[in-house]
Amino acid sequence: MAYSEKVIDHYNNPRNVGTLNKDSKFVGTGLVGAPECGDVMRLQIEVSEENVITDAKFKTFGCGSAIASSSLATEWLKGKTIDEALTIDNMDIVEELALPPVKIHCSVLAEDAIKSAINDYRVKNGLEAIVLEKSHH
């Protein structure tokens, strides 16, 4: 299968690889997927007092499309408010990376990772977790 140029670019030069201090109350961590399924994404955000995402990092175990989806997600998250971040839809990722149908689950996973990181941050800071609507699997 041929990959799109954007997938290859993110794969070869992944943005924002790394680890934030998961114990900090400004950091939200989302860990989604399962090793048995061949994809695990860990996405972390650092949030300022003004509810703006100042930093985002990821690490992903998975195929090129999974790595590219999470790399792209961190790029998009930086500078967004939490509310803006919640509007990121997996289909935006599919479109940007030109993912084929068989790889749509990678984008779903990235969206889940974003929401899961935001919820982790919210719960840490005494807010209620947002009920996640099941994205189109």
Next chain:
Amino acid sequence: MKQPIYLDNNATTPLDPRVLEAMLPYFTEKFGNAASRNHAFGWVAEEGVDYAREQVAKLIGCTEKEVIFTSGATEADNLGIKGVFEMYKEKGNHIITAVTEHKAVLDTCKHLEKNGARVTYLGVKEDGLIDLAELEAAMTPETILVSIMYGNNEIGVIQPVKEISAIAHKFGALFMTDATQAVGKIPVDVNADGIDLMAFSAHKMYGPKGVGALYVRRKNPRVKVTSQMDGGGHERGMRSGTLNVPGIVGLGKACELCRLEMESETIRLSALRDKLESTLNKMEESYVNGNTQHRLPHVANISFKYVEGEGLMMAMSDLAVSSGSACTSASLEPSYVLKSLGLSDDLAHSSIRYGLGRFTTEEEIDQAIAVTEKAVNHLRELSPLWEMFKEGIDLSKIEWAEH
């Protein structure tokens, strides 16, 4: 574009130029139909086919009359299994095979189950070999056929064929083997091994695609298969259809070259394979899959834990290899062969198969080692699982959100 290094010789092999040279005249001036008995064009084509039959027979230790040419190993597997089932129906309906067989065997057996066959699918031990005691226990008076592959396409393990055929014969059943990966690579002798039927293919041994053969024993016992294609009664009535003369000539030449060069090639390839495997196995958390004693000389299957196979192959675009990862298949299931060895799904997802061949050089192996090491290290830097492993977190204790 620079061509990647080809290390996928279990999928297919390049055509040897000497084979091509032997084939070429049969496309043009020697174009006759081997079944045309009344003119020189037919005789010349038939001569080419007869000579190829001799070359094939010599490689596997049979007589020329026992070689039935087909379109490849898949057709030969179908003809052998379905043909025996139909021919020996009166005697029984039970077939024994193994879970690690190629789909050409498994799906043929599944098809026959719908037509009244009872099929036993033997499991394998963690080294990929079947348990002979389990085979013996599965034999019944209704067992007409035991079909176990010679060498496995994914991990290269060689089944104890002699012992298997002895058990089959003790219970009055025939023994068939899909020897697609073994013929031409290691010594295969149908008499010494007690083989009654054997499927194999030209394109796995530097011959052309689209041609293969089924060996069918003619003496002790005389084996018969019901034809699966009706027509002109070619190949002693077992496989109708105008013979693919250039392909058959190519198969013959490929067999001859394999026979002459097998000994030196085995030594050369196993040395290269061992170098590749032992170097890569020195990497942390890498695992060699399958039995390493009873194995084809040119295959290595290695899992690099905490990286995913398809992602890994993308980082190794300078290498043409294959992976047991789900993502490379349409089914999204990781390799059923690796899973049947008891490998966890995550290790099956992390596997790479290296298949060396006649045209593989030591320089290429050195490059393959360097490319693999770099790619595995790169992906582990990106892998949250690797980080957790390094922190001493037990991954099996984590509640993963399966999606």
